[in-house]
Amino acid sequence: MKRVCIVGAGVIGSLFAGHLARVCEVSVLTRRREHADALNADGLRVTGKTEHRARVTASDDPSALPAFEVAIVATKASGLEPAVTALEGRFPEATVVTVLNGIGAEEVVRAHGAWPIVSGVTFMSGTRHSDTHVEYILDTETWLGPYEDTPFEVVRDIADTMIASGLKVEALPDLRPAQWSKLIFNAAVNPTAALTGLPHDLHFAEEGDPGDLGHLVHGLVDEGKAVAAAAGIELHDDPWEMNVLATQRGSAHYPSMLEDVDARRETEIELITGSLVREAARHDVPAPLHSLLYALVRGKEASWQA
Amino acid sequence: MKRVCIVGAGVIGSLFAGHLARVCEVSVLTRRREHADALNADGLRVTGKTEHRARVTASDDPSALPAFEVAIVATKASGLEPAVTALEGRFPEATVVTVLNGIGAEEVVRAHGAWPIVSGVTFMSGTRHSDTHVEYILDTETWLGPYEDTPFEVVRDIADTMIASGLKVEALPDLRPAQWSKLIFNAAVNPTAALTGLPHDLHFAEEGDPGDLGHLVHGLVDEGKAVAAAAGIELHDDPWEMNVLATQRGSAHYPSMLEDVDARRETEIELITGSLVREAARHDVPAPLHSLLYALVRGKEASWQA
Secondary structure (H helix, E strand, C coil): CCEEEEECCCHHHHHHHHHHCCCCEEEEECCCHHHHHHHHHHCEEEEECCCEEECCEEECCHHHCCCCCEEEECCCHHHHHHHHHHHCCCCCCCEEEECCCCCCHHHHHHCCCCCCEEEEEECCEEEEEECCEEEEEECCCEEEEECCCCCHHHHHHHHHHHHHCCCCEEECCCCHHHHHHHHHHHHHHHHHHHHHCCCECHHHHCCCCCCCHHHHHHHHHHHHHHHHHHCCCCCCCCHHHHHHHHHCCCCCECCHHHHHHHCCCCCCCHHHHHHHHHHHHHCCCCCHHHHHHHHHHHHHHHHHHC | CCEEEEECCCHHHHHHHHHHCCCCEEEEECCCHHHHHHHHHHCEEEEECCCEEECCEEECCHHHCCCCCEEEECCCHHHHHHHHHHHCCCCCCCEEEECCCCCCHHHHHHCCCCCCEEEEEECCEEEEEECCEEEEEECCCEEEEECCCCCHHHHHHHHHHHHHCCCCEEECCCCHHHHHHHHHHHHHHHHHHHHHCCCECHHHHCCCCCCCHHHHHHHHHHHHHHHHHHCCCCCCCCHHHHHHHHHCCCCCECCHHHHHHHCCCCCCCHHHHHHHHHHHHHCCCCCHHHHHHHHHHHHHHHHHHC
């Protein structure tokens, strides 16, 4: 893994690009032309948990990208399909790593090419200050695992390079337990934050009064666990404990779905709650609470067209 | 019924005051001093379905009010307790009519005095253009019924006076079937509008795609009907049909709970969804969807303090 292409330079993509550029040649496929121009002119600055400045080669045109061995797809849910369509028929030797929220990104990638795929889940977080400056806020782990018949050594090799670049990464033989833990956590927390306007704060763990938000979050977690059990997944972490721990961290995290709602942007509801509701239907498990949040967030998106 | 006091001059209170002043002496108890001053100086103007100008005597001080036979309490949920506290120990001869959304307002009134009580439900709607100008938009019915042992003739007498003033009013021997129909309708529609930002439009009746909002509204109605059945109430109208009919009316209604959320004001969630959730618990009927909306709207209110 000498040459890496970061597909989508939001917070997570920028954190990967900024770190990996210390040990690899990094190219960046952007959605906007100006973003690529700014990265080529100024490089990428990382502040916060680690501080450095990276040189990258950026373009919004996939045919202008230098060859690479690994692509890390870190778009938003809504940017996945167009990004993978742009890569279709190109770079057949590359391995594609997906680090989107939710589940189902691998299937979208597979529909556009035969690349070996590595599944990823990341718990890093940061704040994007500009097209060329990202702040690294939570230096928590990224987990990688094989998708379909990708050899585990390929996963381990990518993980080792990321670790050498200063990131916290773990290679797991089966990522699904971690992916589903995060899916259920996100499906319980993100739409709730998006609909109430609350950052992920102590309200999410409160269960004193019958109307307290913690009951709702707990109910959502329990529904999600029933779906995971029906899908044959043993969870890596208990999503309720993840929720309680996260709310006790001191500074409340501002979930990206709440940022999307504030900015009236399309949210990641399809890859998160939508995926979970579809898995529930596939396994014939009732998921009324997730279905309700799914309809509410979609209704919210519809209200911006009205 | 010659002298009427309107308690709370929002949209509904102003519509009652503006009409009744044609056939009665009308006084108005306001929350704000400036509101009373404006009404005393300029009177009250009604436009829309009916057009007239009313002379009223207004005050924010209950001891300054002229005597009356009937008080119509039309405050918001959050204004009920302070308004009834202000009336405590006064006007023992008066009958008190409650026309708030939700259920449970009668119990709050009873806790402050022994007045005979008439329960009301109104389907009128309007827009408040200023402290002295209300637009009458939907001239739909108001229904009145006895609470506890209030004689039905008292209810009929009040209804007759309202009808003589130009309003559409029906006196019913038992209001609860109508009150519960409206409660379930409001509990399904208002929080959904408040959380999505959608006015009560066609989305609320859509049930094509599994993520459509109509499924959620239907599920909320079904839960509410199960609570009503357990409470021994036979509904006057089917809340789902009320919902479908209302969304087909052409111009989408903007529910007051959505207005409250837009203005970051305390909502009526307690008298609407809160009442329904408490009735569900009392009768041991599960109401997970209403509990979820209850927690979400309360979470939204909490976000304004954050």
